[in-house]
Amino acid sequence: MGSRFSNYFLMKNEDVIDYAKERLDFFAPGSELECDEIGDGNLNYVFKVRDKKSGKSVIIKQAGETARISDEFKLSTNRNRIESEVLVLQNKLAPGLVPAVYQYDDVMSCCVMEDLSNYxxxxxxxxxxxxxxxxxxxxxxxxxxxxxxxxxxxxxxxxxxxxxxxxxxxxxxxxxxxxxxxxxxxxxxxxxxxxxxxxxxxxxxxxxxxxxxxxxxxxxxxxxxxxxxxxxxxxxxxxxxxxxxxxxxxxxxxxxxxxxxxxxxxxxxxxxxxxxxxxxxxxxxxxxxxxxxxxxxxxxxxxxxxxxxxxxxxxxxxxxxxxxxxxxxxxxxxxxxxxxxxxxxxxxxxxxxxxxxxxxxxxxxxxxxxxxxxxxxxxxxxxxxxxxxxxxxxxxxxxxxxxxxxxxxxxxxxxxxxxxxxxxxxxxx
Amino acid sequence: MGSRFSNYFLMKNEDVIDYAKERLDFFAPGSELECDEIGDGNLNYVFKVRDKKSGKSVIIKQAGETARISDEFKLSTNRNRIESEVLVLQNKLAPGLVPAVYQYDDVMSCCVMEDLSNYxxxxxxxxxxxxxxxxxxxxxxxxxxxxxxxxxxxxxxxxxxxxxxxxxxxxxxxxxxxxxxxxxxxxxxxxxxxxxxxxxxxxxxxxxxxxxxxxxxxxxxxxxxxxxxxxxxxxxxxxxxxxxxxxxxxxxxxxxxxxxxxxxxxxxxxxxxxxxxxxxxxxxxxxxxxxxxxxxxxxxxxxxxxxxxxxxxxxxxxxxxxxxxxxxxxxxxxxxxxxxxxxxxxxxxxxxxxxxxxxxxxxxxxxxxxxxxxxxxxxxxxxxxxxxxxxxxxxxxxxxxxxxxxxxxxxxxxxxxxxxxxxxxxxxx
Structure with missing residues (x-):
């Protein structure tokens, strides 16, 4: 109720930090979060959110409703739901061989998952x-x-x-x-x-x-x-x-x-x-x-x-x-x-x-x-x-x-x- | 609102006559309707409704939620929706080679269709x-x-x-x-x-x-x-x-x-x-x-x-x-x-x-x-x-x-x- 994140919009770095504070249990209270957009794909926005104090980090991947190269190329954000559900299923069937999914948000079309920056x-x-x-x-x-x-x-x-x-x-x-x-x-x-x-x-x-x-x-x-x-x-x-x-x-x-x-x-x-x-x-x-x-x-x-x-x-x-x-x-x-x-x-x-x-x-x-x-x-x-x-x-x-x-x-x-x-x-x- | 037919139940002959009067445009006002259960299948109930005056008739096919031979054999009435939609589609693709569907009722799981008694x-x-x-x-x-x-x-x-x-x-x-x-x-x-x-x-x-x-x-x-x-x-x-x-x-x-x-x-x-x-x-x-x-x-x-x-x-x-x-x-x-x-x-x-x-x-x-x-x-x-x-x-x-x-x-x-x-x-x- 009243949350900025109850209607879909495309997030920028600062939005993602707010989102992590409001919506995730992942970081301890008082964390100092920083966020970088690290994606280079054509369809999605990939943010890395990191706590400067503890070094803990997660990836937040948000689906765009159009391709990054052209607004004319529209795609349903349903692919993001599929991706999240598939990762959860694959992790059950082939444990440890996909990144862990922490949560999926169908409104914001974003998936919070394990940071694999060391990969x-x-x-x-x-x-x-x-x-x-x-x-x-x-x-x-x-x-x-x-x-x-x-x-x-x-x-x-x-x-x-x-x-x-x-x-x-x-x-x-x-x-x-x-x-x-x-x-x-x-x-x-x-x-x-x-x-x-x-x-x-x-x-x-x-x-x-x-x-x-x-x-x-x-x-x-x-x-x-x-x-x-x-x-x-x-x-x-x-x-x-x-x-x-x-x-x-x-x-x-x-x-x-x-x-x-x-x-x-x-x-x-x-x-x-x-x-x-x-x-x-x-x-x-x-x-x-x-x-x-x-x-x-x-x-x-x-x-x-x-x-x-x-x-x-x-x-x-x-x-x-x-x-x-x-x-x-x-x-x-x-x-x-x-x-x-x-x-x-x-x-x-x-x-x-x-x-x-x-x-x-x-x-x-x-x-x-x-x-x-x-x-x-x-x-x-x-x-x-x-x-x-x-x-x-x-x-x-x-x-x-x-x-x-x-x-x-x-x-x-x-x-x-x-x-x-x-x-x-x-x-x- | 307030209709007997706003919740699913398995109809008997008299119910079907009421249904035809309340829900169908097919028969003229003042028709004298009679109804027979003519089905011999295992899953569905097939009623023929006929106006004694004009001789006009329709078939009303209702799906049961269990097989007629045994309550233990349960089946979704979704098959009735599929049947109705498929008949409508087939009649478009291969005109005249399936019975005409007049209407489908998702609540009562029944389909009103052309009477083929002369077949x-x-x-x-x-x-x-x-x-x-x-x-x-x-x-x-x-x-x-x-x-x-x-x-x-x-x-x-x-x-x-x-x-x-x-x-x-x-x-x-x-x-x-x-x-x-x-x-x-x-x-x-x-x-x-x-x-x-x-x-x-x-x-x-x-x-x-x-x-x-x-x-x-x-x-x-x-x-x-x-x-x-x-x-x-x-x-x-x-x-x-x-x-x-x-x-x-x-x-x-x-x-x-x-x-x-x-x-x-x-x-x-x-x-x-x-x-x-x-x-x-x-x-x-x-x-x-x-x-x-x-x-x-x-x-x-x-x-x-x-x-x-x-x-x-x-x-x-x-x-x-x-x-x-x-x-x-x-x-x-x-x-x-x-x-x-x-x-x-x-x-x-x-x-x-x-x-x-x-x-x-x-x-x-x-x-x-x-x-x-x-x-x-x-x-x-x-x-x-x-x-x-x-x-x-x-x-x-x-x-x-x-x-x-x-x-x-x-x-x-x-x-x-x-x-x-x-x-x-x-x-x-």
Missing amino acids: KILRAVLSEDHRIFPYFAEHITSFMANTLLLTSDVVMNHKDKKDAAVNFINPELCEITEDLVYTEPFNDCFGRNDVFTSNQEWVAAEIYGDDQLRLEAAKLKFQFMTNAQALLHGDLHTGSVFVTEKETKVIDPEFAFYGPMGYDVGNVIANLMFAWANGNAVIKDEKKRSEYIAWLEQTIIDVVDLFRSKFSAVWDDSVQDVMAKEKGFKEYYLQNIITDTAAVTGLELIRRIVGLAGVKDITSIVSEHDRMTAERVLLTAAKTFIKNRYSFVKGQDFLDTLLQVQQDFDWKTRRDNDEQTAHIDSLGT | KILRAVLSEDHRIFPYFAEHITSFMANTLLLTSDVVMNHKDKKDAAVNFINPELCEITEDLVYTEPFNDCFGRNDVFTSNQEWVAAEIYGDDQLRLEAAKLKFQFMTNAQALLHGDLHTGSVFVTEKETKVIDPEFAFYGPMGYDVGNVIANLMFAWANGNAVIKDEKKRSEYIAWLEQTIIDVVDLFRSKFSAVWDDSVQDVMAKEKGFKEYYLQNIITDTAAVTGLELIRRIVGLAGVKDITSIVSEHDRMTAERVLLTAAKTFIKNRYSFVKGQDFLDTLLQVQQDFDWKTRRDNDEQTAHIDSLGT
């Missing part, structure tokens, strides 16, 4: 520092096996699962994915694609010009829209993961909805491949490069294989449905997820190179030749991930596809160089 | 009179092509489709289908199956004992639960169809929800096969039998082939999604529906012979030998529909499967008879 965004520390995170595969596969399988029909009571699917319906953010992942990269139908100049002809021929690829993308698009298999994170790239040396926290599940499990797994794999391409192109020191690349390659293998083994163990512990227990069904179900994983690995590789939303791993490669080659290697592998998706089983299959394409490109580059040299030689004689 | 239930006139309905295939395929395709993602705006999927979520009635169609027929896990005595051993061996069949049923169960493709009728058997010589009205969409399109098409095909088995077993007059069977066989072919051609035409007129327009996608999408249709044909054949809810077409076959054989022919064909579902394309494929099994059984029966005769002969010598 770093995985994409940043990979592409800037090429650091190794030996526990990442272990953590991310626990997160995925638990949050995906435990929210699916094979485990949940079927009515509860349908209620959950309704609660987490997310049409606005799904539409972004339908457009940016499953449509525009294949035809630039809105003219928003952002293709590296040196690859424009190549992309026109090899992506826009590949009828079979576009048809497979169409199949995958409608599967993505209709297959309400499990509660996905929905945007599980390396920019949605906070890490320390030994810990991993998955953040930002605002794209969460019921969809095909392979969507999350494939996003993780593809984003590891961006880091791999960056490392190969950028690291000068051969020893450092080979160590870093070896870790990434093993991590790609481990993400698939640990996901498989953990999924299988959670299945054996949790599945109750009498038909789901039929001999051979688990293997069939898991193979479908791996097939979807391969397809989404390909889709994510393509959309981040061709589409509107690039990744720093690639855009930060300074050498034109290296960036051009890195993109072509990843795009060529992506086509195989999509077209041959039914043939993928183990982690090694994913890595082998990437390495085979890389080898073909190296060989082709070398042959082109040799031919050029021969040509120059012949001119010289 | 007959298709299953009844098939199994009792063996009448021919030359327009049925034409009508039912228009109904399915329009209601299914026009409620799917490939046509609807994606956000509107997601809203519709939420609006028509139907967990209670879906659970009935999940249990009775996709679970119990394969394992009798609740001990509720109702197997004809002469086939109990055969069913134990050929259905419960078929590992591959049970695994395929498990795959289909989870596809049914997760694939939100289109707004299904959800229970499209010959008992849900009213007919006259020239007209067809689809009724009772209370199981409606977003699921795989093939579920509706397969239900129609399977129930035509029940009529076919009944005709073969029961009609004595050879000319009448061959005419009736010839019509049913052509109708089975036509339902698949007309559905294919109408679906394709509606697609070309209606589909807007740029990816759905990719070359080859329509053919891929339609083939998936036919694959699902084959599987559901098999599932429906099995669950109506083995499971809790039998059909009169089969249970009314008096001769033990004929019923036993009819059931085995249909169950054997059903296994092929499920296991070989990917091989079905045209209507003739569906009929050929049935005829081939029938021929094998005739041959086998004849051979068994011959062997028996030979055995008797050998005993005699």
Whole structure:
């Protein structure tokens, strides 16, 4: 009653301090609060509130009603409710692998959560520092096996699962994915694609010009829209993961909805491949490069294989449905997820190179030749991930596809160089 | 205000007359209304209200909060809202092929709709009179092509489709289908199956004992639960169809929800096969039998082939999604529906012979030998529909499967008879 915060408005730093004093139990009386806006996203405002005396801090994340770059791009703040509820649920299913949520305020559309300032965004520390995170595969596969399988029909009571699917319906953010992942990269139908100049002809021929690829993308698009298999994170790239040396926290599940499990797994794999391409192109020191690349390659293998083994163990512990227990069904179900994983690995590789939303791993490669080659290697592998998706089983299959394409490109580059040299030689004689 | 009908109660005939006078514009002032309860379903109460002077009449269908056979079986009256809204929508998409809805009352959970007393239930006139309905295939395929395709993602705006999927979520009635169609027929896990005595051993061996069949049923169960493709009728058997010589009205969409399109098409095909088995077993007059069977066989072919051609035409007129327009996608999408249709044909054949809810077409076959054989022919064909579902394309494929099994059984029966005769002969010598 009479509170400034009983009607939604977009908060500034001072408002957030007032909000923390009025609405949170978190800080002791007499705290000296300071507030900084630390977000760099496009849709939300992220504030860090800290008590100068005790050093205690929280994050307050408020959803805007329009995008920060343009008022014309309106979005329901419902995504913030979804994010808060999903984080609470994920923390139950995969304890410690997401930030703790302290409270959610539906009026102000803001979520108060654990401050992870001592963590770093995985994409940043990979592409800037090429650091190794030996526990990442272990953590991310626990997160995925638990949050995906435990929210699916094979485990949940079927009515509860349908209620959950309704609660987490997310049409606005799904539409972004339908457009940016499953449509525009294949035809630039809105003219928003952002293709590296040196690859424009190549992309026109090899992506826009590949009828079979576009048809497979169409199949995958409608599967993505209709297959309400499990509660996905929905945007599980390396920019949605906070890490320390030994810990991993998955953040930002605002794209969460019921969809095909392979969507999350494939996003993780593809984003590891961006880091791999960056490392190969950028690291000068051969020893450092080979160590870093070896870790990434093993991590790609481990993400698939640990996901498989953990999924299988959670299945054996949790599945109750009498038909789901039929001999051979688990293997069939898991193979479908791996097939979807391969397809989404390909889709994510393509959309981040061709589409509107690039990744720093690639855009930060300074050498034109290296960036051009890195993109072509990843795009060529992506086509195989999509077209041959039914043939993928183990982690090694994913890595082998990437390495085979890389080898073909190296060989082709070398042959082109040799031919050029021969040509120059012949001119010289 | 002060109305008897501002709080839900289960109406008797006199209440319904008062209701019609107070709440409907349908009858002229001074009408002399009479009311009969004409329903024979398990969940709802169906009243016919008629003006003795003008002869005008309406149907008032009220949902009970418990099943009529047992108070223990509780169901939300939400199914009645779904039914009313779905009928209104279907009448828009497939005009004239469902009864008109005059009004829906959410408090009393009752729907006022067109009286179809001059129509007959298709299953009844098939199994009792063996009448021919030359327009049925034409009508039912228009109904399915329009209601299914026009409620799917490939046509609807994606956000509107997601809203519709939420609006028509139907967990209670879906659970009935999940249990009775996709679970119990394969394992009798609740001990509720109702197997004809002469086939109990055969069913134990050929259905419960078929590992591959049970695994395929498990795959289909989870596809049914997760694939939100289109707004299904959800229970499209010959008992849900009213007919006259020239007209067809689809009724009772209370199981409606977003699921795989093939579920509706397969239900129609399977129930035509029940009529076919009944005709073969029961009609004595050879000319009448061959005419009736010839019509049913052509109708089975036509339902698949007309559905294919109408679906394709509606697609070309209606589909807007740029990816759905990719070359080859329509053919891929339609083939998936036919694959699902084959599987559901098999599932429906099995669950109506083995499971809790039998059909009169089969249970009314008096001769033990004929019923036993009819059931085995249909169950054997059903296994092929499920296991070989990917091989079905045209209507003739569906009929050929049935005829081939029938021929094998005739041959086998004849051979068994011959062997028996030979055995008797050998005993005699």
